[in-house]
Amino acid sequence: MQPSVVSNVDDPALVEMRRSQFVKAAGELFARKGYHKTTIREITQGAGLSTGLIYSYVRSKEDVLFLVLENVLTSYLHEIPLALENADGPVERFCATVRAYCRVIGDKPHATLLAYRETKSLNPEYQAVIKRMELETNRLIIDRIEECLAAGYFRPVNIELLTYRIVLLAHGWALKAWRLQQFVTLEDYIEEGLDLFLNALMTPAGWSHYQQPERRTGTK
Amino acid sequence: MQPSVVSNVDDPALVEMRRSQFVKAAGELFARKGYHKTTIREITQGAGLSTGLIYSYVRSKEDVLFLVLENVLTSYLHEIPLALENADGPVERFCATVRAYCRVIGDKPHATLLAYRETKSLNPEYQAVIKRMELETNRLIIDRIEECLAAGYFRPVNIELLTYRIVLLAHGWALKAWRLQQFVTLEDYIEEGLDLFLNALMTPAGWSHYQQPERRTGTK
Amino acid sequence: MQPSVVSNVDDPALVEMRRSQFVKAAGELFARKGYHKTTIREITQGAGLSTGLIYSYVRSKEDVLFLVLENVLTSYLHEIPLALENADGPVERFCATVRAYCRVIGDKPHATLLAYRETKSLNPEYQAVIKRMELETNRLIIDRIEECLAAGYFRPVNIELLTYRIVLLAHGWALKAWRLQQFVTLEDYIEEGLDLFLNALMTPAGWSHYQQPERRTGTK
Amino acid sequence: MQPSVVSNVDDPALVEMRRSQFVKAAGELFARKGYHKTTIREITQGAGLSTGLIYSYVRSKEDVLFLVLENVLTSYLHEIPLALENADGPVERFCATVRAYCRVIGDKPHATLLAYRETKSLNPEYQAVIKRMELETNRLIIDRIEECLAAGYFRPVNIELLTYRIVLLAHGWALKAWRLQQFVTLEDYIEEGLDLFLNALMTPAGWSHYQQPERRTGTK
DNA sequence: GATGAATGAGCCTTCATTCAT
DNA sequence: CATGAATGAAGGCTCATTCAT
Numbered sequence: 001m002q003p004s005v006v007s008n009v010d011d012p013a014l015v016e017m018r019r020s021q022f023v024k025a026a027g028e029l030f031a032r033k034g035y036h037k038t039t040i041r042e043i044t045q046g047a048g049l050s051t052g053l054i055y056s057y058v059r060s061k062e063d064v065l066f067l068v069l070e071n072v073l074t075s076y077l078h079e080i081p082l083a084l085e086n087a088d089g090p091v092e093r094f095c096a097t098v099r100a101y102c103r104v105i106g107d108k109p110h111a112t113l114l115a116y117r118e119t120k121s122l123n124p125e126y127q128a129v130i131k132r133m134e135l136e137t138n139r140l141i142i143d144r145i146e147e148c149l150a151a152g153y154f155r156p157v158n159i160e161l162l163t164y165r166i167v168l169l170a171h172g173w174a175l176k177a178w179r180l181q182q183f184v185t186l187e188d189y190i191e192e193g194l195d196l197f198l199n200a201l202m203t204p205a206g207w208s209h210y211q212q213p214e215r216r217t218g219t220k
Numbered sequence: 221m222q223p224s225v226v227s228n229v230d231d232p233a234l235v236e237m238r239r240s241q242f243v244k245a246a247g248e249l250f251a252r253k254g255y256h257k258t259t260i261r262e263i264t265q266g267a268g269l270s271t272g273l274i275y276s277y278v279r280s281k282e283d284v285l286f287l288v289l290e291n292v293l294t295s296y297l298h299e300i301p302l303a304l305e306n307a308d309g310p311v312e313r314f315c316a317t318v319r320a321y322c323r324v325i326g327d328k329p330h331a332t333l334l335a336y337r338e339t340k341s342l343n344p345e346y347q348a349v350i351k352r353m354e355l356e357t358n359r360l361i362i363d364r365i366e367e368c369l370a371a372g373y374f375r376p377v378n379i380e381l382l383t384y385r386i387v388l389l390a391h392g393w394a395l396k397a398w399r400l401q402q403f404v405t406l407e408d409y410i411e412e413g414l415d416l417f418l419n420a421l422m423t424p425a426g427w428s429h430y431q432q433p434e435r436r437t438g439t440k
Numbered sequence: 441m442q443p444s445v446v447s448n449v450d451d452p453a454l455v456e457m458r459r460s461q462f463v464k465a466a467g468e469l470f471a472r473k474g475y476h477k478t479t480i481r482e483i484t485q486g487a488g489l490s491t492g493l494i495y496s497y498v499r500s501k502e503d504v505l506f507l508v509l510e511n512v513l514t515s516y517l518h519e520i521p522l523a524l525e526n527a528d529g530p531v532e533r534f535c536a537t538v539r540a541y542c543r544v545i546g547d548k549p550h551a552t553l554l555a556y557r558e559t560k561s562l563n564p565e566y567q568a569v570i571k572r573m574e575l576e577t578n579r580l581i582i583d584r585i586e587e588c589l590a591a592g593y594f595r596p597v598n599i600e601l602l603t604y605r606i607v608l609l610a611h612g613w614a615l616k617a618w619r620l621q622q623f624v625t626l627e628d629y630i631e632e633g634l635d636l637f638l639n640a641l642m643t644p645a646g647w648s649h650y651q652q653p654e655r656r657t658g659t660k
Numbered sequence: 661m662q663p664s665v666v667s668n669v670d671d672p673a674l675v676e677m678r679r680s681q682f683v684k685a686a687g688e689l690f691a692r693k694g695y696h697k698t699t700i701r702e703i704t705q706g707a708g709l710s711t712g713l714i715y716s717y718v719r720s721k722e723d724v725l726f727l728v729l730e731n732v733l734t735s736y737l738h739e740i741p742l743a744l745e746n747a748d749g750p751v752e753r754f755c756a757t758v759r760a761y762c763r764v765i766g767d768k769p770h771a772t773l774l775a776y777r778e779t780k781s782l783n784p785e786y787q788a789v790i791k792r793m794e795l796e797t798n799r800l801i802i803d804r805i806e807e808c809l810a811a812g813y814f815r816p817v818n819i820e821l822l823t824y825r826i827v828l829l830a831h832g833w834a835l836k837a838w839r840l841q842q843f844v845t846l847e848d849y850i851e852e853g854l855d856l857f858l859n860a861l862m863t864p865a866g867w868s869h870y871q872q873p874e875r876r877t878g879t880k
Numbered sequence: 881g882a883t884g885a886a887t888g889a890g891c892c893t894t895c896a897t898t899c900a901t
Numbered sequence: 902c903a904t905g906a907a908t909g910a911a912g913g914c915t916c917a918t919t920c921a922t
Contacts, residue, residue, distance in 0.1 A: 009902075034340055036256035040896060050904040052898075061896065116395070117337050120254055131398075160403045161412065164396050171395070172388040175336070178351075183380045192381065200416050229885070238885095260913060270887045275914065449881075474780055476696035480917060490883045492919075501917065556835070557777050560694055571838075600843045601852065604836055611835070612828040615776070618791075623820045632821065640856050669906070678906095700892060710908045715893065 005063045008056040018057050019067060021047040027068045031110035035065050035118045065118060066126045072111040073133040079104050080140050090151045091202070091210040094144040098197075099190055101141070101170040106186040112174035138163050153206030162201075169193045225283045228276040238277050239287060241267040247288045251330035255285050255338045285338060286346045292331040293353040299324050300360050310371045311422070311430040314364040318417075319410055321361070321390040326406040332394035358383050373426030382421075389413045445503045448496040458497045459507060461487040467508045471550035475505050475558045505558060506566045512551040513573040519544050520580050530591045531642070531650040534584040538637075539630055541581070541610040546626040552614035578603050593646030602641075609633045665723045668716040678717050679727060681707040687728045691770035695725050695778045725778060726786045732771040733793040739764050740800050750811045751862070751870040754804040758857075759850055761801070761830040766846040772834035798823050813866030822861075829853045 007015045025046030029038040040061055044051050058064055083100030087093040105112050119130055141163045148154040173180060173189060180189060202210065227235050245266030249258040260281055264271050278284055303320030307313040325332050339350050361383045368374040393400060393409060400409060422430070447455045465486030469478040480501055484491050498504055523540030527533040545552050559570050581603045588594040613620060613629060620629060642650070667675045685706030689698040700721055704711050718724055743760030747753040765772050779790050801823045808814040833840060833849060840849060862870070 052905065053903055117340065120337060158404060161400070164400060168388055168392040168396070176384055176388070180384060184378065196416065196420050200419055272888065273886055281913065492884065493882055557780065560777060598844060604840060608828055608832040608836070616824055616828070620824060624818065636856065636860050639860055712909065713907055721892070
């Protein structure tokens with residue numbers, strides 16, 4: 001991994017610690033007020049440190065935004081795979097991943113919103129890094145789909161497109177949570193969404209191997 | 221309609237014309253550089269007019285953003301219903317609306333991205349107006365769903381939730397066009413999406429009344 | 441008299457009329473909001489005319505201020521001498537002039553305040569004209585003092601200084617009216633002030649010829 | 661004292677120093693060019709500091725004006741009472757205060773003129789503070805008058821009114837210095853003014869206790 | 881003569897960034 | 902390493918003035 005954001009300070013543990021302080025404060029402020037309306041002073045004050053110090057750990061305000069977004073994406077990359085630990089078959093693993101993705105986003109929808117809103121405020125290089133990380137996250141889903149296809153449990157599909165449909169299922173909650181929350185819980189939103197996909201995707205072989213959970217809406 | 225943005229100038233035709241000039245220039249700049257990085261000077265130059273003039277037609281830079289977003293939403297509200305003119309049955313009307321929604325957004329994805337990115341830059345009052353307009357647009361879909369339900373062509377569903385799934389189908393294209401375009405056309409994206417929903421929603425009665433187009437992916 | 445403020449318009453009667461419209465509106469606005477916080481638009485709107493028109497009767501905003509101030513000073517020059525019509529002896533004429541001066545100012549204290557506040561906003565040439573007019577007004581007092589001296593009714597005094605003491609008596613009311621009004625009427629303020637001066641100035645010969653009004657405070 | 665003007669900077673000594681730099685520069689500029697024609701850049705340059713810095717010590721340009729005026733009034737409040745140190749009897753103390761007031765104003769007439777000219781440029785709250793300070797200054801005079809009355813050295817008078825006559829004596833010099841200087845010195849202006857008042861005010865008891873200075877104009 | 885839309889210079893204020901301590 | 906005062910470029914907005922109609 002490239003040392004995308006450079007620091008004046010040598011001690012890596014200190015760098016790590018200070019950055020996480022700034023990123024935490026900045027994340028909250030950016031989510032609430034937006035990147036441009038947040039000042040460096042607010043960030044450093046929020047972190048309980050002095051104004052100038054942040055420039056020992058970051059070259060510019062833009063770096064801070066990048067670190068915040070990188071942080072969000074990295075957490076996805078770390079947390080989603082944990083869901084596979086207790087999942088057995090290919091379909092179960094697919095479902096577990098979708099649920100994990102949705103829950104991770106449902107857990108901090110503001111972070112995802114922030115990514116949608118402010119990624120464009122980054123320079124092209126940083127944007128590219130963020131996009132690359134999104135693609136890495138997508139891979140978590142793609143791999144599950146391919147497992148299901150390999151097992152003959154899913155019909156042939158455009159894998160990339162299906163992946164994005166699932167990404168949009170997850171992100172959709174963050175994007176429209178302000179309204180969706182009024183008439184559905186996150187868990188119901190997930191299950192109904194999964195149901196939709198499984199019904200369209202699963203082969204008979206798939207169904208026979210898949211232990212469906214109780215609640216199902218559009219059974220065939 | 222509330223005269224949400226006031227003007228110094230009396231002649232309504234002139235107001236209309238100048239505003240559309242400013243809105244056009246601003247829309248392009250906001251989409252390319254973002255709201256905050258765009259200056260009033262750039263907007264007025266883009267419109268071929270002098271710096272100060274814009275303040276005869278708008279009270280603040282924020283007003284310009286509101287007008288741009290209002291303009292986008294209004295165009296949706298006007299253009300989507302046109303698709304109903306040649307659609308006969310309830311399901312056909314539903315499909316026509318979904319297609320129209322997706323195409324309207326596919327036509328100017330930057331406008332939709334702008335709405336996602338910058339609505340938060342508006343004051344709460346303006347945000348509320350924008351949200352209300354989004355709900356009005358949703359109604360175009362809700363009405364189609366209810367027609368299908370009334371005719372017994374769709375199974376019982378959570379209407380609001382289904383509406384948002386369709387909204388996300390349409391918006392999803394704008395949000396992820398940078399990647400989706402690489403492996404699917406808008407039309408295929410639409411049809412496959414529609415297919416997914418119809419398979420999950422349609423009753424046998426629905427199928428017997430609905431003239432499916434040639435291309436279908438997940439046949440029953 | 442120099443045509444200090446020039447106009448594009450030929451018809452003198454029209455010039456006179458329009459100017460008085462603008463001066464009236466401007467006078468009120470300047471007194472209320474100050475010269476700099478008043479806009480040309482407010483003035484023209486206050487006069488019920490269009491923005492551009494004022495520049496046919498005046499070269500600049502500064503000209504308007506000059507006209508307003510000139511107007512005030514001119515009115516003093518016209519109104520104060522009227523008090524002499526019914527005044528007989530030198531002392532009576534002196535007193536009548538002092539009273540008239542104070543009353544003229546008491547009548548529109550805002551105009552005098554405006555002169556104190558905004559004369560410095562004029563260019564040096566205009567300031568000089570205003571000062572010259574003030575000196576002309578002073579002459580109305582000086583002449584009265586000289587009459588009393590010539591008659592042997594006033595002791596020898598520094599005429600200019602005495603004049604300014606009287607000017608300050610009059611202007612003082614305008615300058616401090618906000619407080620003075622709370623514990624004295626203008627008429628009492630005048631009479632007590634006059635009394636002060638007469639006691640200090642009058643010779644025995646003066647007293648024997650002067651019909652004192654009833655009310656006197658500090659009699660010897 | 662209320663912290664009417666707030667500062668970003670903590671160190672009180674620094675705040676004090678910087679403010680006095682800005683106030684000094686601003687005071688001169690305001691007196692020469694007026695408040696509105698003076699720019700923040702001129703003030704900061706005059707203080708030898710950078711443009712933005714002033715906003716660490718002041719919230720707005722208006723604050724600067726307030727500080728300048730407050731500074732003037734405060735200096736009156738501090739300096740005038742010093743005159744009492746060597747003054748013995750009530751009348752001596754009265755005269756000393758009047759002289760001190762006149763001299764303080766004669767020392768920096770521009771400051772007093774500035775107060776007359778620009779107080780209205782302040783918001784109502786600040787105006788009220790300034791007026792309150794003027795009343796505090798008046799108290800310095802009122803107290804002297806009351807001493808003289810208590811001792812039976814002055815005849816009964818309207819104290820407030822007399823106070824304002826003295827205030828106007830002092831301010832009058834600032835207001836008309838441009839002309840008065842041409843035919844009288846400040847000291848003569850003061851003594852002649854005092855003389856006028858004493859002759860009108862003093863009781864026989866007063867005279868017998870008061871050591872008149874040599875120079876007297878209107879002797880009894 | 882009258883109108884009012886258009887111009888554009890200029891000002892207050894903000895805030896990312898620097899650097900002396 | 903940390904602090905926070907200082908810098909100065911840049912942007913939103915106002916408004917006197919012009920000029921085509």
